[in-house]
Amino acid sequence: MKTLSLLLAFILTTMTIDSSFAESKMIATSAVVEGISLQHEREKIITFMQSEQISKQMANMGVDTAEAVKRVASLSAKEIRTLHKQIENAPAGADGGVGTIIGAVLLVFIVLLITDILGYTKVFPFTRAVQ
Amino acid sequence: MRLIALFVLCLFASSCSTRSNLAKKYGVDKKVLLSNVPFIAQKDFECGPATLAMYLKYRGRDVPVKTLVSQAFTPGKLGSLQTDMVTAVRRQGLIPVPVYDFKNILLEINAANPVVILQNLGFSWYPKWHYSLVIGYNLEKSEVIMHSGEKPSMSMKLKPFENTWKRSENWGFVIMEPGKLPRTASELEMVEAVASLEAMNFIDEAKASYLAILKKWPASLGGLIGLSNVFYYKKKFKQASSILREATSKHPTSAMAWHNYAWALKATNKDESARAAANNALSMPDDELMPQHRQNLHQLLDSYNETR
Numbered sequence: 001m002k003t004l005s006l007l008l009a010f011i012l013t014t015m016t017i018d019s020s021f022a023e024s025k026m027i028a029t030s031a032v033v034e035g036i037s038l039q040h041e042r043e044k045i046i047t048f049m050q051s052e053q054i055s056k057q058m059a060n061m062g063v064d065t066a067e068a069v070k071r072v073a074s075l076s077a078k079e080i081r082t083l084h085k086q087i088e089n090a091p092a093g094a095d096g097g098v099g100t101i102i103g104a105v106l107l108v109f110i111v112l113l114i115t116d117i118l119g120y121t122k123v124f125p126f127t128r129a130v131q
Numbered sequence: 132m133r134l135i136a137l138f139v140l141c142l143f144a145s146s147c148s149t150r151s152n153l154a155k156k157y158g159v160d161k162k163v164l165l166s167n168v169p170f171i172a173q174k175d176f177e178c179g180p181a182t183l184a185m186y187l188k189y190r191g192r193d194v195p196v197k198t199l200v201s202q203a204f205t206p207g208k209l210g211s212l213q214t215d216m217v218t219a220v221r222r223q224g225l226i227p228v229p230v231y232d233f234k235n236i237l238l239e240i241n242a243a244n245p246v247v248i249l250q251n252l253g254f255s256w257y258p259k260w261h262y263s264l265v266i267g268y269n270l271e272k273s274e275v276i277m278h279s280g281e282k283p284s285m286s287m288k289l290k291p292f293e294n295t296w297k298r299s300e301n302w303g304f305v306i307m308e309p310g311k312l313p314r315t316a317s318e319l320e321m322v323e324a325v326a327s328l329e330a331m332n333f334i335d336e337a338k339a340s341y342l343a344i345l346k347k348w349p350a351s352l353g354g355l356i357g358l359s360n361v362f363y364y365k366k367k368f369k370q371a372s373s374i375l376r377e378a379t380s381k382h383p384t385s386a387m388a389w390h391n392y393a394w395a396l397k398a399t400n401k402d403e404s405a406r407a408a409a410n411n412a413l414s415m416p417d418d419e420l421m422p423q424h425r426q427n428l429h430q431l432l433d434s435y436n437e438t439r
Contacts, residue, residue: 025394025427029326029357032387035419036353037319 038077041084045072048087049114057111063120071118079117086113150273150289159237164267164276168245170283171196178280179203179211182247182262183219185278186306189245192223210260213249213302220306224333226340228316228324231301233293235315236265236275242314244305248277251298260299310339312347322353334361352382356391363391368398379408386415390424393431406435 046069048054055065075083087110115121154161169188173181180199187194203211203219220227230239236246246265253259266284267276274286296303305313309328312321321344329337338361344354355378362371372395378388389412396405409428412420420428 024363024398025424025431026360026363026391027356027387027424028330029322029353029360030330032356033319033323033326033353035387037323039419040319 034077038080041080042072042075045080045083045087053107054111054114057107058115061111061115061121063115063118068114068118068120075117083114083117086110150270153234153237154270157234157237159241161271162267162269163240164269164284165240165243165245166267166284168264168266168278170278172281172283176209177204177211178262179216180219182264182278183216185264186245186247187220187223187225190225190306190308192225194223211262216247216262217304220304221328221331221333224309224328224336226307226309226324226328226336227304228307228313229320230303230305230313230315232315233296233301236303237268238314239305240265240267244307244313246303246305248296248303249299250292250295252295255298258298265303307340309333309336310343312340312343318344318348318351319353322351322357326353326357329357329361334364337361350381352378352385352388355381356388359391359395363395363398368395371395372399372401379411384415386412386419387424389415390420390428393428397431402435406432 263279341358359374375392393408
């Protein structure tokens with residue numbers, strides 16, 4: 001009985017130590033990292049959209065880059081990830097996809113993808129415009 | 132016909148020359164073999180656990196394959212899931228860090244860090260997934276050297292290596308001791324890797340690695356917040372808040388840094404400063420705080436208003 005109560009006391013103390021962090025209001029490092037990487041991706045998308053090649057193409061389609069950039073700010077985490085991945089995976093995309101030369105067909109594809117997600121166009125069945 | 136032959140020759144020559152140029156281009160040795168990486172032959176479908184066991188032994192951890200099978204093998208799939216491979220490493224208190232580029236494999240091998248890779252030795256429509264451990268390369272012979280399956284120090288030509296690795300979207304990782312950094316990981320990748328270890332309550336291990344991160348990247352926001360969280364967890368609130376003060380001065384627009392700073396200050400009873408930090412956190416233009424965090428900060432501010 002004594003050992004049992006000792007054991008219980010031990011478990012209870014360790015439990016309180018363990019939960020002290022969970023109870024604290026600190027934001028966990030992993031959540032912070034997620035926030036930081038999302039911010040990076042958002043910035044990369046914006047730089048990409050402001051590059052001469054892309055903004056010119058968007059202007060041709062009647063899309064105002066400044067307004068499009070504003071809409072990027074309101075994309076959800078998931079949409080940012082999707083868009084960022086598309087840009088990164090573009091064959092000529094290279095690091096950050098800024099200032100690289102992209103094939104004409106691919107360029108149109110990416111621009112349409114961006115404008116689709118931002119709700120200017122509806123070309124691809126798999127995109128869902130941001131409300 | 133002659134023309135075609137010439138053309139083929141050109142192609143061949145150009146591909147060869149790019150290979151031997153790699154060493155110069157990336158600043159690595161032409162050939163390296165980490166001959167002190169132990170080999171453990173796999174049984175049946177257990178290439179994942181065997182690969183891990185070799186690497187862990189190289190890092191001085193004698194973990195039986197049997198243990199790793201129970202942690203990283205899924206009998207129903209006759210194989211190991213990528214996520215299980217990574218978590219099995221963390222369960223040893225070590226840090227898996229992604230490597231997804233051939234150049235980075237060369238650089239890591241030069242830094243004496245073997246690289247676990249996932250290959251599809253079959254085709255996309257007939258997959259034959261396989262984990263191996265890259266322990267060396269020879270660019271003069273265009274070869275990669277691996278402990279693979281039942282074959283120690285097996286050579287594979289670069290071409291099939293790259294093709295089979297590409298089918299896993301170049302999935303791979305190195306395993307690092309706490310406090311040690313791989314050569315190629317970016318700051319964010321490294322913080323992410325350590326944060327996952329911290330989340331598993333390997334607090335001292337995480338601390339050593341955050342310190343290493345801050346030594347290499349002194350302004351790392353993730354590193355500073357990670358280290359402060361470690362101190363907070365250990366109830367060393369003073370240290371936590373002094374590191375967060377540094378974080379907020381180096382990253383004055385980070386709402387998350389201000390948020391945590393507010394709570395650390397509160398824990399040290401610095402009420403005035405805690406209020407100021409909370410207000411800063413709430414006034415940041417970038418909306419990085421979750422609704423829950425905002426609500427908590429409002430509660431913190433309210434609690435001070437009530438006591439007045």
